[in-house]
Amino acid sequence: MGHKVVPVDKLKPGMVLAREIVGPTKHLMAGKGVELTDRMIDSLKRFGIKRAFVEWERQTEIVDPELAQKQLQELEEGLDFRFRKVAHIPIMKELKDILLNHMKEKVLHG
Numbered sequence: 001m002g003h004k005v006v007p008v009d010k011l012k013p014g015m016v017l018a019r020e021i022v023g024p025t026k027h028l029m030a031g032k033g034v035e036l037t038d039r040m041i042d043s044l045k046r047f048g049i050k051r052a053f054v055e056w057e058r059q060t061e062i063v064d065p066e067l068a069q070k071q072l073q074e075l076e077e078g079l080d081f082r083f084r085k086v087a088h089i090p091i092m093k094e095l096k097d098i099l100l101n102h103m104k105e106k107v108l109h110g
Contacts, residue, residue, distance in 0.1 A: 002106065004056040005071055007064050008049050011041045019053040068107055075103045 003018030015036045021029045024047060030040060044052065051067060079096055086092040
């Protein structure tokens, strides 16, 4: 089982969090493994939480293309930053490309 990023307005009761949710004041709102309820989803919306990582199986198809694209861009920027000092080394560039492709696959297909 993998995980997916789901916009809060697309969360459904019964979904299980794959990562904890920390509120705007840095307090824990919900822990990893918690099954969402209508009440919890409403609270997340009220506190301005935009998205959540939920456990994911292929039979559920809630993919927000705009959110996925943003996440991929953030991942690529993070890899660029981490590999900035060794980008000129061919094997390191290849490793970076492998990591990026793996992350893309995870974001898009779980």
